[in-house]
Amino acid sequence: MKKFSIPCLSMIVCLCATMLLTASISAKDLLDVRNSPNEPVKMIFDTDMGNDADDALALAIIHNMIDRGKCELLGLTLTKSNPYAAKYCKAFNTQYGHPDIPIGLVKNGATPDSGRYVQKVFEMKKADGTPAFPIPEGWEPEDSVVLLRKLLAAAEDNSIVIVQVGFSTNLARLLDTPGDEISPLTGKELAAKKVRLVSAMFGAFTFKNDRFIKHKEFNVVKDIPAAQKLTKEWPTPIVFSGFEVGIEIMVRGCTILNDYQTPEPNIMKESYLAYRGEWKLEQPTWDLTSVLFVVRPEEGRDYFTLSEMGTVTVRDDSTTYFTPDPNGKHFCFKTNREQEIRVEEAFVNLCSEKH
Numbered sequence: 001m002k003k004f005s006i007p008c009l010s011m012i013v014c015l016c017a018t019m020l021l022t023a024s025i026s027a028k029d030l031l032d033v034r035n036s037p038n039e040p041v042k043m044i045f046d047t048d049m050g051n052d053a054d055d056a057l058a059l060a061i062i063h064n065m066i067d068r069g070k071c072e073l074l075g076l077t078l079t080k081s082n083p084y085a086a087k088y089c090k091a092f093n094t095q096y097g098h099p100d101i102p103i104g105l106v107k108n109g110a111t112p113d114s115g116r117y118v119q120k121v122f123e124m125k126k127a128d129g130t131p132a133f134p135i136p137e138g139w140e141p142e143d144s145v146v147l148l149r150k151l152l153a154a155a156e157d158n159s160i161v162i163v164q165v166g167f168s169t170n171l172a173r174l175l176d177t178p179g180d181e182i183s184p185l186t187g188k189e190l191a192a193k194k195v196r197l198v199s200a201m202f203g204a205f206t207f208k209n210d211r212f213i214k215h216k217e218f219n220v221v222k223d224i225p226a227a228q229k230l231t232k233e234w235p236t237p238i239v240f241s242g243f244e245v246g247i248e249i250m251v252r253g254c255t256i257l258n259d260y261q262t263p264e265p266n267i268m269k270e271s272y273l274a275y276r277g278e279w280k281l282e283q284p285t286w287d288l289t290s291v292l293f294v295v296r297p298e299e300g301r302d303y304f305t306l307s308e309m310g311t312v313t314v315r316d317d318s319t320t321y322f323t324p325d326p327n328g329k330h331f332c333f334k335t336n337r338e339q340e341i342r343v344e345e346a347f348v349n350l351c352s353e354k355h
């Protein structure tokens, strides 16, 4: 019989420690994802910018939290497969004073159309004919999966929060990447080592209202295989904000109209108007909830309650199900009406903060 060598033993100890750690994750552990209260959350924002206005509002909140020193946006990756989505995000980050945030664009992904606002707003001109929201001549985004690999390879262990508010395309593709010149680790190994949490706007769950039981949520519908892969194979905890959460929390157009006066022209204000068409329409806050969860983690704010630990599954028809499971890695938001009111107020303050 072969005697265990020291490296072998240490591997077993390490494995046991990892298993214990995994087994002991509770909802409370995930409520605050910072290494310490004074450190900003290190975030990657993965978005289908351009399909709805809540992605833009979510990015506005991120920028305001960067200015407060509460968030560090390491990169932005797009799952909307349209070049104007990337150019628009570059212009958005530039107007908000953070022009150098790396941007990655998906290749051959879902929703290649320009949608209602990314191209329209990017191509807006001032009275003198110059671009209203200029970006450097000839700028091009990186490939989103390559950018994810670079950002994760350069990160400290267990330090990154990925906020995914579009399709699961980029994260699913990352899982399948082999080791390369960026890192000897596979995509799955990089995710396991570097990512602390994924906060995802994804699916629809049944905690509050039976009418959402069979809802086919857009972010899942548009790339069902990727959504299935994410829920089956992603190695870290994921918190899900289901359709039923953001639909109950609205931002009013008048907030955007009145509070986004400067700079003029204002990219957020123009985007909201281009998307909604008129100011009196309200905007559900799906994607904002996934951001707020990670940038406002302080105990006592009580914005969100998490479900017990469980497993989310995605059926082939795109419906999503949460099953309690002590060995699962997934949690869902469960908010009550009082929390929704608090969250709505936070959004009004954070979205419309002068920048």
Ligand SMILES: [Ca+2]
Residues within 6 Å of the ligand: 047, 048, 049, 051, 052, 054, 055, 165, 166, 287
């Ligand atoms: Ca979105």
